[in-house]
Structure formats: structure tokens, C-alpha cells
Amino acid sequence: MRLDAKIPAGPIQQKWDRHRFEMKLVNPANKRRFEVIVVGSGLAGGAAAAAMGELGYHVKCFCYQDSARRAHSIAAQGGINASKNYQNDGDSIWRLFYDTVKGGDYRSREANVYRLAQVSSNIIDQCVAQGVPFGREYGGLLDNRSFGGAQVSRTFYARGQTGQQLLLGTYQSLSRQVAAGQVEMYPRTEMLDVVVADGRARGIVTRDMVSGEVRSWSADAVVLATGGYSNVYFLSTNAKGCNATAIWRAHRRGALFANPCFTQIHPTCIPQHGDYQSKLTLMSESLRNDGRIWVPKTAGESRAAADIPEDERDYYLERRYPAFGNLVPRDIASRAAKGMCDEGLGVGHGRRGVYLDFADAISRLGRDAISAKYGNLFEMYERITGEDPYEVPMRIYPAPHYTMGGLWVDYNLMTTIDGLYAAGEANFSDHGANRLGASALMQGLADGYFVLPYTIGDYLARHMGEGPMPTDSAPFQEVEAEVNGRIDRLLSCDGKRTVDSLHRELGQICWEYCGMSRNAEGLEGAIEKIAELREEYWTNVKVLGVNDELNQALEKAGRVADYFELAELMCRDALARRESCGGHFREEYRTEEGEALRNDEEFTYVSAWEDQGPGKEPVMHREPLDFPNVPLTQRSYK
């Protein structure tokens, strides 16, 4: 298979404009003849559904939640980047493009990133017009804050709830289209497979999560905007329902999966506090602006933090990275914390935590100043841990948070299956090996509002007059039968272990061997362990109840079954990428000082995996990357 990213010719500044002109159009009267399915109602899916409804397409939008407003985009705290340069501090499209490529450690596609930076300003305009209440200056104009990986202030925010407010803006636009009859909304409906015939996506098969009805839906194009796969690790900052089933099923039907090993571990999360823990909670990394990170110098330290004298503390980030100190990028801060805990220097439950101490900042700036800046975060921390961070240092530990990998897409966001698109976190294209803060929201909305409505039109124009395939045709019926077969198999397993207990064990394997740092031996072992556990899963899982009811255990069981396969692919990809870059750190490939060592000669490519069917090893294809506009350099934060 030859991967063609379909990057338009010409200088990078002109590619998107030129492409928009060259794409075919569907005239307004013909748009209503087309059916488009959007799976997922977060920033990417909700925006795509709303924008295409506005254009006149007939859209069906599906989500597993009880309302489109609950998609996990809602949990993003910090903000959204845009190259408005409202602060007059030297920002530009080029700088946002440059920062994103560099932050991604040179493993993203330049043309896509440039387009993202180009449309970033339109996103802010659109959201403000929708009524998103961004933070403002006293003069009434928009305020900005700075964020990791950038030297300009380009982040727009709505308190600590930026994701929520952007999603509600999208949800409101979507609701308007629902009211207008342009979008049909199907909540509590989970996509379980995609239907492909003659190399083209023809529709999807879903399960109604209340009645259990398995049903086919036909369309002219299908968009998957179903988010990332951090829940492979069981414990992550993702919502409990976030899952990879839609993208994984698409992969099994022929869509290539790109860079699965590129996962982001966020450094400032609340540590695990018990074996019953169900998820991890993230706290904004803005805390690192004033908090100092340290561990005791002696392993096995048992004194309370306040009783450990200054000279027995190791402020290890300040010591190792004097230039950036506590503000090193996410991947570096996370790995350093793990390193300390691996040496037995950790604090708190299971010694998997480090201190984030505000004592200095409180004595320097006063309690009130700290409260004004971080009050809501301190409150959240206290609610969860029962400890008051004004009195005792916070404990933090890294947690899986975002996945840069996803379905391979070309410049049009189309996967390797014709008519099947992937948007937002579900695709791989814009963040390379590491995503910068406040860029996920930007990408979701860019894809949904400003890219897909154009590129899907171009595809549909080429299929004018063909019409969707009937759902009683053989390709739909075959997929429906397979979906029903999988459900029956899970329900009839009658084993001894719960879905959660097996998922937890899978998560531990992934976290240990394919988490913050990886090595060949560990990854090879993990692939075997995952295969063994998968074997046990299909023979020993216990799923009670029947299909024809609201059955939450069955929902989980299907998702976890897919995680087993995806987890193996993550390990294979991590094994094949014999370099360290961004969130992917291979212990064998580091500098003399122990920092990540990229290998641009051999690995400046996107790995795109092709499924070969059950029991067969997948095949890796390479999309070479080149960087004519952003010269390759080694990141340094010393």
C-alpha cells in the first residue's frame, strides 16, 4: 500500500487556499441529497455535524452519552490557542505553526499543522459569536494567558472550564440544527462497527444502549470523531466511557492506525489513593508556575513534609533543568517524577507521588494571591484527598491524558477507507509525538468547523447521484451479524472475572511497559502478557444480563475487548520506533545526560499500521515526513 497524504503543491502559506479553490463543490440544492454520519458529539464531531447541517447536508450524529453536551471535550480546563496576536507580543500564524511542530518533536505533518495555525483565529471569532464567555480585560476585550511550550500569550480561556464553554457553544449550534431538522441526534447509541463495501465506507452499525437493538445506518460519508484511547491504561484522566471501539473497528476494516505509541502522560494529576481507584484527576499545569516540585533525599523517608529540613529535600527539576526549572515540558516533568519514585524517593500512597509545594509562594506572595490564582484547584484537591494544600504540600503524579496517535488521515482528514474521515483526537495528524497545552481544543474545532465541511464536500461531489447503499444489502447484514456474534460471545462466556478486573490488569501491563518509558525487553514481554490476558478475557470474563436491556457491563466488555488488541499494537509500534521522541521515551536511546535522543535519519516518518486479520502480525507502512519550513533541532530545556 502506498500512502498518499494528498498534500497540495505550492508554498506552505498557500496550500490550504489553493486546495479550497481546487476542491469540487456541491451546489446548495444538491447538498440535501447527501447523508453524512458523524460519530461523536465533542468539539470535532459536534462542530462537524453543526457546520454541515448549516450547509444543508442531512446529518445524523451519534453519541454514547445521554446528551451531546457531555462529550469529554467538556473536561478540558486550561484554554485554546490562536494566533491572534492580540497581546502584540510577536505571535503570528508562522510562530504557532513553528511552536506546534517543534513541540511535537518533529513527528507531525507540516502542511496540516500550518492549516491548523491558519484557521485558529477563525475559531475564536466563531466561538465569541456563539456567546462563549471567554475571560476578558477590564476594557471589554479578550484576555490571554501563556501556556507551556510557548513564549507568547496566545491562550484564550473561560476560567478553568474552557473545554466546557467551547463544547456548550458547539452543542448550542448543534441544537439549532436539530431544531431546524438538519441534524438528527442519536444519544445513548454506540457505534460498534463500520460498513465498508468496494473500498468505500457505506455506513455504521450501532447498538441502542437502552433497548439493545443492533441497527444499521447508511450514509454517503462517515466521520469518526470519537476521541482518544488513554483508557487502554484503565487509570487515566479520560471519562470512564471514552473508548476506542469506533476507531479500532475502522482499523480492523482497513483503516491504517498511525503512531499508536504516541501517548501523552500529564505531570500534574492527583496520585492514586487505593486499589479501588476508578480514574485519575488532572489539575491544570499552571500550578507549576508557583509550586516547587521536590522529593526527600533519602529513600523510605517517613517524616511529614513539614518536618523534612530544607537540605534534605531534592528540588530535582530545578537542579537538573536550571533554565526551565519546574516549567519543563510535560513529557520531561512526567519522566523525572517517575524516575524519582522508581528510586524509592516517592511520597504518599505506595510511594508513587512527588510534592508540589506552595509554601515559598505563599510566604512570598501571600495566601490571598495564591488563592486568587489557584483557589478552585486547591479546593478540588482538598475535596478529593482530604488534605489542605495551603497547609501541606500537594502530592502529584503523572497520568495518561491524551493520545497523539490515531487513525491515519490524509490532508483531507480521510482515512485509508474512502469516505471514512477521522477528526479531533481520533486522528493522528497535528501533534506529532507530543501535544502542546491548549492545542487539543483548537484542533478539534479546526477539524470540525473549518476543514471537514470543505473536504467532505469535495468527496461527495464526486459521488453525485449514487445515493447511500440500502441497509438490507449483504454488506450491512454481514457486519450486523458479526456485531451480534461478538455480543453473544461476550454474554455467553460465563467466566469468573469481571470486566473491570481484567481491564485493570491490562492497564497495569501497559502502564508498566508502554507508559512513560519503554524498552525492548519490556515491550516484547508486554506483547506476550497482553496476548495471554486476552486469551483469558475471552474465556473467563463474566458479563451478566442480556443484550435487550440497558446493560452497562456489556457496554464495557465490548470496549475492553478492543483495548486488548489496541494495546498490543501500541507495544509493537513502541518496539519498532527505536528512538526517543516527545511522549515516546525508549530507555535505550538517550543522551549522555539521560535525555530523549531522537533519530531523525531513520525515524522521521509516521508509522501507519495495517491490520492483517486475527492472529496475524500487522504490517507497518511509512509516511516519510519532511520539514522544509521548520529546521530539525534537538529540544533543550537546560
Added chain:
Amino acid sequence: MRLTLQIWRQKNADDTGGFSSYDVDASPDMSFLEMLDVLNETLTEAGEDPVAFEHDCREGICGSCCLMIDGRAHGPEPGTATCQLHMRKFEDGDTIRIEPWRSAAFPVLKDLVVDRVGLDRIVQAGGFISINTGSAPDANLIPVPRDKAELAMDAAACIGCGACVAQCPNGAAQLFAAAKVSHLALLPQGQPERDQRVLRMVEEMESAFGSCTNFAECEVACPKEISIEFIARMNRDYVSARLRRG
């Protein structure tokens, strides 16, 4: 800690349902939902149907979780959604009664899961600004006074969980609708559709939910502590719109 849970069990929308009692061992550091996870693991291992309950982000922002705990929507902790409530707020030996949202507008689907689609319909009736993608002017073209923007944000913080409806003796959705009406009416962008919006949203709200008689229970139950002052704003907007439109 050792707890006794009295949980509403109901097979489906047609079932009459009733309370069942369960004993559970919990740790004070668990969240309320983790305590239910533990119960469900135990029930599954024993071959009994686990308790269905709604949850997703478990960070208090998605609005999925919706438990009536000892007669209070989201339980005893003020300004806290069920998922952020921790067991240290309870005592060893406590008996805790757990019910679904109780309101005619929220039919029970199973156990503790209810159908809240009525809230979506209120937004669909007009809870938006009609702007097509691509037609927005520069974001800084319309200044918004900071205090107005902040007040709009206070209203916009609603997570759409429906606790206000569940706690209200009348099953009214005034706080939910008022939060959206106020958020948009406070901003210059929301002015052109202001009258039409409030009229349509109130009409939809009144058709599916109960009527407000100022109990103010909603404000106490709201996990985002949204003020009932917004209800007054909505009422004022509604009356002016009626007068203007005749």
C-alpha cells in the same frame, strides 16, 4: 467503614421498582461512585445484576451523574456533584438511601438511570445564538464589559445535570432554563434573538416540566451553585418580551 445502602432497583421503564438493601465495605478516601463500583464488583462476582448508574467524567463537569442521596440531589456536600462526593463525608455504620432523580419529566430507564432528554429540548427551542460557521466578525469587534462577561460565565457554568429539577417539589426546570437564557441575554451577541429565545424556551420548559413557585431548593442542590437571581432575570426578560410582542 461499614455501610448499609438502600438502593432503588428497577429493571426498566415499565417495572414498578423498589428498594433493595446492600452491605458494603468502603474506605473514607473513596469517591461515592467508587463505592458503588466496589458494590457492583461484589454483586457481579455473586452473579447478581449490578446497579446501573450514570457517570462519565468523574470530575464534576460532564453532568452525567445524578443520584438522590438521602433525599438530596448529589448528596450532603454543597456545591459538589455526586462524582466528587467522597465517603469521608459519611460515618461508619451509616445507612444511605440512594434513588434516581425523581421527576415526572425524567422517566427512570433502569435502576438509577433516568432520561433527561427534556433538558436538551429546552436548548433546542432557542438556547443558542443563530450564527452560521464562517460568518463571525473579528472576536474583538464587540467589547463586553468584564463584569457582564463574568456574570454570563456564572450562568454558563451550568452542567445540565438536572439536580435543580430533581430537588424541586414541583419538578420545575427554571434554574436550568434561566441559566442559559441569562448567559445569552447578558452578552451583546445574544440581543437580536433575546425576546424570541426566552419566549420559546419558557414555552418548551412549561410544556414538559413543573412550574416554579420559588421554593429555591434548586439553588441549594445545584453542584455549580448557580444563583436563583437568574430565574428573576429570566422572568423579567419573559415579561418584557411578552409586552413587546403582545
